[in-house]
Every structure is written in structure tokens, then in C-alpha cells.
Amino acid sequence: MRPAKISESAVRRLSLYLRVLDAFELVGKTTVSSGDLAEVGGMTPAQVRKDLSHFGSFGKRGLGYPVSELRERVTEILGLGRRWRVGLVGAGKLGAALFFYDGFRGQGFDVVGVFDNDTGKIGQRWGRLVVEDIESMDRVVRATRIEMGIIVTPALSAQPVADLLIAAGVEAILNFAPTRLRVPPEITLRNVNLEIEVESLAFALTHENGV
Amino acid sequence: MRPAKISESAVRRLSLYLRVLDAFELVGKTTVSSGDLAEVGGMTPAQVRKDLSHFGSFGKRGLGYPVSELRERVTEILGLGRRWRVGLVGAGKLGAALFFYDGFRGQGFDVVGVFDNDTGKIGQRWGRLVVEDIESMDRVVRATRIEMGIIVTPALSAQPVADLLIAAGVEAILNFAPTRLRVPPEITLRNVNLEIEVESLAFALTHENGV
DNA sequence: TCGTGTGAACGAATTCACAGCG
């Protein structure tokens, strides 16, 4: 089943369902209802059913969904049935935190290249990798067929880095730099902006209870 | 002007406008049109006008918005006209990256407490702070009147940590742990889930061009 | 009977389009 258009938020919920399914499988539960999934994930049963129905009918009426089969299907849907090669640009503290973060590898994302332009960082050994000069990025991205780039540079470097990544053939970028990147429409871009997150907290605290 | 209900995404756009206004003020531009703001921020002029109109009429017809005045107003609206006291729980790599990240301090967020339960980390000096035992969190949060908590712990510790923060009087939480936190409705919660971000990239790459 | 799958109803957010003011 090839769904027409799935909303960004629906896709994010699929990731959540997958976590819940992992947990259920771990404790040996064999079926779950949309209500179960909704309860743990913090959404409504109707939404769970609607989200899943975009991709097919995986449940049995009166019963629920078979946990392990649904888990496999959602894994497949999210594109996690394979491993992805990721390049990390920016070998600062945040870059290091992401590199050594187990969550990525666990879900099928292998960071196979780390790049920086700081001579103090180039050549450093990170796990089984060595931090490479950003000058070699084009070559390495092509050679190792890196598909996704994670940008963890200062704001000013982010756009040039993105351009280089795209020129080297990367198809998706996760940008942590606090800048709006301009990328061609065929490139998938997601932004994580830490300042915006805390500012939205400040807004909420400022405007709640009529202050 | 007290707006009825502003969508989460509108608030996030306000943060973006603020960045653009900063940039414009820096180069000495005195007025901007909604088109200018939209262009840089990547949205439509109508949306910019609608977003701003929720809080008042700051523009002059035929002219645009006065940069520095609008900047002040947006700063005020977002609750950035003051400084916020933040506590960071989890002194791992990601915690360190956030702690030493200048973006927070620049926008008015001061990390005034860092906590961990690892005896190897407790007592470490981080800048002008010392990593404190999580046991002292309640006391320190009250004493220093910490208002926001940032959770950068493993998934399993996140919920107990959140409970402690809330018991100590924190009103808003930014959660980086890959878990759904349960918090009472009066607590503002935002989640940043790195796994979900890369998974949404994988989904996009898997489903584009009909693959 | 129970819980899925889904059209239909609803609500929220974005875009349109234009009146009105500088």
C-alpha cells in the first residue's frame, strides 16, 4: 500500500508506536489494541487506528493488532528495515554527544564519517573513526556512500556545509545549527533548534494563568 | 493584548522572526515588511502578518514594521524580557554540550544547577558550577528558585527525575530522554527526541520518488 | 461482543483576497 500523503506528525507518532511495540514485545504481550497503544503513547485510539490504516489493515476486529507482526510492519514503513549511513559535520561537544549516543546505532543509523575544519580536532580518534578534514568530505561521502548528514556546526558554517553535503550526494539533512537552511526541494531537511525549544517554554510560562 | 490561544507552531515562528529581526537590526535596517520576514524565515507574508496580529498591530500600512520596536515587542511576547533560571539533570555528554552551549545564555537562560547521580560526576567543576548530587536537587531547586528543568538522563531515569523536579517547584520541562513523560497539566512539557528526528528522515527517503 | 477500519463531522491552522490607512 502506497499512501498518498502522510503528515509529518503522523510519521513521528509511528516512531512512538514502535517504541511501545518494542516494550510490549519485551514483556511477551502478543496482541495490542489501539487503546493500549494510545494509552502509553499519549494519544487517542482513533488516531492510532487512523495512522496505521494509512498503510494497510494490520489488526483483527474484536482482537487488536499482533504485536510482533505490527512491529515488523512499522519498522518497514519507517524505513528501518535496513541500516543508514550517516555523516556528522562538526566535532564539537554536541557532535560528540550525538556520536556516542547509542540510540542512533540501535535504530539502524551508523555514523561512518565525522568532519570538522578545526585542525585541533582533525585527526582525533573517535571510537573506531578519525575526525576528518572537511576538505575531504566530498570524497569520503561519495566513497562511503553517506546518505544523511547531521550538521552540528556554528550557525555561520551551516549553509556552506549543507551545500557541500548536497553536492556530495547526501539526500537528507538533520540540522542542529540555529539557522534556516536553504536546500533544493528534493533534499529532506529537519531542524532541531534548541533555542526555539526553551523559548517556547518561556512563552508558555509567561502566558499561563493570565500573567 | 491578551491573545486567546496561540498555536505551538505560531510561537515557534515568533522565535524565528526574532532571529531575523536581530539580523536586520545588526545591519541597520529600520523597517521590514512581512514579505522580508517571510523570505528569510521561509514562510508566507500572510502568515507573518497573522502571527503578529494575534498580539497587536505593530506595523504601518504601506511601510512595514519598525525593526527595533518589533524586536522589543516580540522579545516581550516570548517572555524573553527577563532571565530564566534553568536546572540541568544529567551530566553526560549531551548535558555538557547543552551546558556549554552559548545559545541559551544569549537568549536569557541561565543554567544555575547541574545534577547527576553518578559519583564519578558529582563534584566535577563545570564552568563556575559544580555538578551536584541529585539528592540535593530539591533543596537546590528551591534555594536558587530554578524555574525550568532540562532532562538529559537515560530513558529509565527520566520519569523519576521529572517527578522530583516538579515536586521541587519547577514549572516547565524540556525532555531529551527518549520516553513519554507523564506530568500534571499545569506543567509545560516539550520533548526533543533525536531518534524520532532521524527516523523521520529515514521515512522520507524511503517513501520519496515512489520507492 | 469487542475492537478495527473508515467515511463523515469537526476543528485548527494556513492561505486568500481585499478593505483601509499611511
Add this chain to the structure above:
DNA sequence: CGCTGTGAATTCGTTCACACGA
């Protein structure tokens, strides 16, 4: 005339409610 401010129209996402199959 140019650009804001805003109701109206539209699009998009969520929730409802119920027919249907296990």
C-alpha cells in the same frame, strides 16, 4: 500606491460514530 490587518475560504489534521468481521 504599498503593505498591513483581518474576515472568509480553504486546506489539513483530528475526532466521532458506526458498520463490519473475527
